[in-house]
Amino acid sequence: MHSYRLTHLKELESESMHILREVASQFDNPALLFSGGKDSILCFHLARKAFFPAKVPFPLLHVDTGHNFSETIEFRDKLVEKYGAKLMVGSVQKSIDEGKVQEETGFHASRNKLQINTLLEAIESNKIDCAIGGARRDEEKARAKERVFSHRDEFGQWDPKNQRAELWNLYNGRKRPGEHFRAFPISNWTEMDVWQYILLENIEIPNIYFSHEREVFERDGVLYANSPFMHLKPTEKPFMKRVRFRTIGDMSCTGAVDSPASTLEEIIAEVASTRTTERGSRMDDKRSEAAMEDRKKEGYF
Amino acid sequence: MMTKEHHGYLDMDLLRFTTAGSVDDGKSTLIGRLLYDSRAIFDDQMEAVEQASSKRGNGDVDLSLLTDGLRAEREQGITIDVAYRYFATPKRKFIIADTPGHIQYTRNMVTGASTANLAIILVDARKGIQEQTNRHAFIASLLGIPHVVFCINKMDLVDYDEAVFQKIKSDLEDFSSKLEARDLNFIPISALKGDNVVHRSTKMDWYQGSTLMYLLENIHIAGDLNHIDRRLPVQHVIRPMTDEWHDFRGFAGQISGGIFRKGETVQVLPSGFQSTIKSIHIGEHEVEEAFAPQSIVVTLNDEIDISRGDMLVSPNNLPQSSQDIDVMLCWLNDRPLQPNGKYTVKHTTREARCMVKEVTYKMDINSLRRYEEDRTIGMNDIGRVLLRTTVPLHFDNYARNRHTGSLILIDEATNETVAAGMIV
Ligand SMILES: Nc1nc2c(ncn2[C@@H]2O[C@H](COP(=O)(O)OP(=O)(O)O)[C@@H](O)[C@H]2O)c(=O)[nH]1
Numbered sequence: 001m002h003s004y005r006l007t008h009l010k011e012l013e014s015e016s017m018h019i020l021r022e023v024a025s026q027f028d029n030p031a032l033l034f035s036g037g038k039d040s041i042l043c044f045h046l047a048r049k050a051f052f053p054a055k056v057p058f059p060l061l062h063v064d065t066g067h068n069f070s071e072t073i074e075f076r077d078k079l080v081e082k083y084g085a086k087l088m089v090g091s092v093q094k095s096i097d098e099g100k101v102q103e104e105t106g107f108h109a110s111r112n113k114l115q116i117n118t119l120l121e122a123i124e125s126n127k128i129d130c131a132i133g134g135a136r137r138d139e140e141k142a143r144a145k146e147r148v149f150s151h152r153d154e155f156g157q158w159d160p161k162n163q164r165a166e167l168w169n170l171y172n173g174r175k176r177p178g179e180h181f182r183a184f185p186i187s188n189w190t191e192m193d194v195w196q197y198i199l200l201e202n203i204e205i206p207n208i209y210f211s212h213e214r215e216v217f218e219r220d221g222v223l224y225a226n227s228p229f230m231h232l233k234p235t236e237k238p239f240m241k242r243v244r245f246r247t248i249g250d251m252s253c254t255g256a257v258d259s260p261a262s263t264l265e266e267i268i269a270e271v272a273s274t275r276t277t278e279r280g281s282r283m284d285d286k287r288s289e290a291a292m293e294d295r296k297k298e299g300y301f
Numbered sequence: 302m303m304t305k306e307h308h309g310y311l312d313m314d315l316l317r318f319t320t321a322g323s324v325d326d327g328k329s330t331l332i333g334r335l336l337y338d339s340r341a342i343f344d345d346q347m348e349a350v351e352q353a354s355s356k357r358g359n360g361d362v363d364l365s366l367l368t369d370g371l372r373a374e375r376e377q378g379i380t381i382d383v384a385y386r387y388f389a390t391p392k393r394k395f396i397i398a399d400t401p402g403h404i405q406y407t408r409n410m411v412t413g414a415s416t417a418n419l420a421i422i423l424v425d426a427r428k429g430i431q432e433q434t435n436r437h438a439f440i441a442s443l444l445g446i447p448h449v450v451f452c453i454n455k456m457d458l459v460d461y462d463e464a465v466f467q468k469i470k471s472d473l474e475d476f477s478s479k480l481e482a483r484d485l486n487f488i489p490i491s492a493l494k495g496d497n498v499v500h501r502s503t504k505m506d507w508y509q510g511s512t513l514m515y516l517l518e519n520i521h522i523a524g525d526l527n528h529i530d531r532r533l534p535v536q537h538v539i540r541p542m543t544d545e546w547h548d549f550r551g552f553a554g555q556i557s558g559g560i561f562r563k564g565e566t567v568q569v570l571p572s573g574f575q576s577t578i579k580s581i582h583i584g585e586h587e588v589e590e591a592f593a594p595q596s597i598v599v600t601l602n603d604e605i606d607i608s609r610g611d612m613l614v615s616p617n618n619l620p621q622s623s624q625d626i627d628v629m630l631c632w633l634n635d636r637p638l639q640p641n642g643k644y645t646v647k648h649t650t651r652e653a654r655c656m657v658k659e660v661t662y663k664m665d666i667n668s669l670r671r672y673e674e675d676r677t678i679g680m681n682d683i684g685r686v687l688l689r690t691t692v693p694l695h696f697d698n699y700a701r702n703r704h705t706g707s708l709i710l711i712d713e714a715t716n717e718t719v720a721a722g723m724i725v
Contacts, residue, residue, distance in 0.1 A: 003523060004523065004526075004528050004560065004592040004593075005314060005523040006314065006315075006594070006595070007310075007311060007312065007313055007314060007315075008310075008313045008314055008315040008389075008393070008394040009310070009311075009313075010595075011314070011315045011594065012315070013596075014555060014594055014595050014596040015594070015596075017555075017596035018536070018555040018596050021536045021537045021553055021554075021596070022536065024537060025536060025537050025609055025650075048584070049583070049584035049585075050553070050584075050596065051537075051539060051553075052539075052582065052584050052585055052598070053539070053541045053543075053545070053546045053549055053551075053582075053585075054539045054540065054541040054542075054546075055541070137385045137387070138386075138387045144384040144385050144386065145382045145383065145384045145385075160382075163382070164717055164718045165408060165412050165633045165709075165718045165721065166412065166718070167411070167412050167415040167416075167707070167709060167718075167721045168415045168416060168703065168704060168707045169416075169555065169704065170647050170707070170708070170709050172647065172709065172711055172716070172717075172718045174645075174711060174716035175716060176716065187385075188385070188387075188396055190387045190389070190394075192310075192389065193394070196310045200311070
């Protein structure tokens with residue numbers, strides 16, 4: 001007899017498809033936050049599955065810090081073309097030029113924090129009532145408590161003390177005018193689940209996830225890609241190295257890992273044996289123990 | 302080259318469990334130990350915990366710090382919400398819904414329990430059954446958690462004495478006989494020292510049962526889902542309207558019970574029309590059959606008007622359909638239930654309005670006594686309530702199906718989720 005049992009990846013897939021369909025049904029104008037990183041690529045893949053043979057019924061929204069890896073942008077544009085998706089871009093550079101935010105200065109300057117403003121502006125000007133994000137609860141302690149449907153007040157803020165109860169697979173997306181939601185369809189996936197699923201489903205990802213030769217420099221024990229956006233201290237000397245990226249964010253705060261892994265299988269083996277979290281290579285979270293929580297309250301993904 | 306190890310994940314399944322216990326029974330230590338011994342803790346997390354421990358002046362590294370989340374909670378040193386944790390072994394992926402144990406957090410416990418296959422309830426070996434233990438067992442049974450594991454913790458503090466364990470076990474069995482508990486398990490452990498958590502204890506030869514980790518990895522969960530009563534709540538109607546898929550009209554949803562097979566007859570509720578299944582899709586793939594909890598798209602051989610909130614079922618096995626709903630309600634909000642109050646009810650993909658017709662009784666969840674005198678239902682209270690809905694709901698008893706038997710109430714003024722209901 002057939003055993004009616006799903007593997008963990010198929011059960012997660014099914015849960016995520018259910019959440020994406022709830023979003024499409026409960027909101028008038030949702031958008032998928034798309035960074036070009038593997039988690040947002042996964043969300044898009046799951047959305048294609050959820051609505052097939054119809055097209056994904058919402059646009060992609062990219063908050064562009066202007067400090068992207070060029071590979072990410074190429075990948076984004078190819079994907080949009082291949083699937084006929086609609087792309088909206090919110091530009092941090094534009095927010096800076098318009099004087100809405102101020103560029104950080106100094107060696108640790110990053111545009112990561114500035115994204116919040118641009119994101120909230122894009123949400124407001126496009127009247128987006130639900131921004132779908134690829135955040136996972138295993139990434140960071142503050143995320144461990146976030147709901148799948150996460151309510152934001154009219155200032156875009158998250159109140160961790162006053163979250164709605166979320167039970168079974170029933171999601172409450174009711175809101176007042178001016179308020180909006182974030183929805184996190186891959187909340188229950190871990191980094192390992194994501195990689196295994198990418199392999200299982202043969203999902204295309206930007207090539208900078210795989211080992212490649214690149215000019216890097218070292219700062220505080222972390223390797224960073226050398227780029228025009230980085231201000232090197234006199235003691236920091238760029239050199240060539242085989243590296244890959246475990247996450248893809250703003251170039252100014254995404255560390256590279258010294259890795260020979262050039263296939264998905266090798267990445268999975270590497271993830272299985274690494275002893276630091278993905279976010280361990282991101283400068284933005286290191287600032288303080290509660291760094292992520294602070295940024296989330298203000299409206300970070 | 303691909304080794305078997307790399308493919309191992311293709312054969313893993315998923316177990317969701319909750320943990321409950323009174324303060325200081327060792328819940329955080331136990332979770333910390335499960336994560337640590339299964340290597341789910343990364344060096345930078347461990348570093349952060351070591352730093353935080355030394356900032357607080359704790360001598361040892363406090364494994365319990367791994368599991369508490371938000372800053373306010375860190376400052377108060379208690380967990381106040383539901384936090385989700387993840388770890389995996391080569392056999393299974395685990396999701397822990399970590400909830401606090403105090404009576405004022407009953408709502409969090411109920412939330413965590415709603416999706417769990419298994420509940421771990423901690424008991425301090427020195428103290429035995431406490432009022433809270435009963436409450437946790439009751440909530441596990443009310444929320445229909447199929448498997449319960451009582452961990453008798455801190456065995457190291459009672460000299461690993463078998464008599465202590467047996468006494469608590471028999472007390473728990475007595476109490477549980479009053480509940481609709483299903484699969485009960487009892488394990489003597491020391492979360493601090495690691496006895497019988499991941500590794501078998503060398504101090505308790507008298508215990509022949511499995512370690513907690515062995516049980517978590519091997520307990521049979523495929524039978525927890527309902528594969529008998531065919532139910533597909535329609536979530537979304539898919540109409541591509543492209544040249545290639547011109548006439549395609551698919552009904553998308555997550556199966557809440559039974560098995561759907563191509564060619565079989567389904568009945569649509571509430572309309573009552575019948576048709577046969579033309580095709581079943583999961584993404585780009587067509588499949589012959591599908592089962593809970595798969596998210597699928599179904600097309601039918603006849604053109605029937607179907608929309609979100611309808612349900613596809615087997616004509617030989619219909620759910621109940623009624624506007625009068627008898628539920629056990631757990632109240633989740635500061636504002637108490639309003640007698641004769643009106644709320645929005647969400648049941649499967651269906652939304653309706655409802656009125657509270659009657660509070661039949663309120664439950665004392667420590668003693669399991671029913672109060673018919675005091676029927677005010679406030680935050681964290683549990684009571685039996687009759688609702689009258691504006692349109693019929695199509696449901697099964699919660700005990701038969703957790704998805705077609707559950708609902709939530711939403712306050713129409715604040716939009717908050719104010720109650721969780723299990724249909725009796
Ligand atoms: N001796 C002993 N102490 C334990 C054991 N488990 C937990 N503890 C201690 O009991 C105290 C409370 O534990 P904690 O995990 O914070 O309890 P929680 O409030 O249930 O999360 C801490 O000091 C732990 O070190 C055990 O098995 N044996």
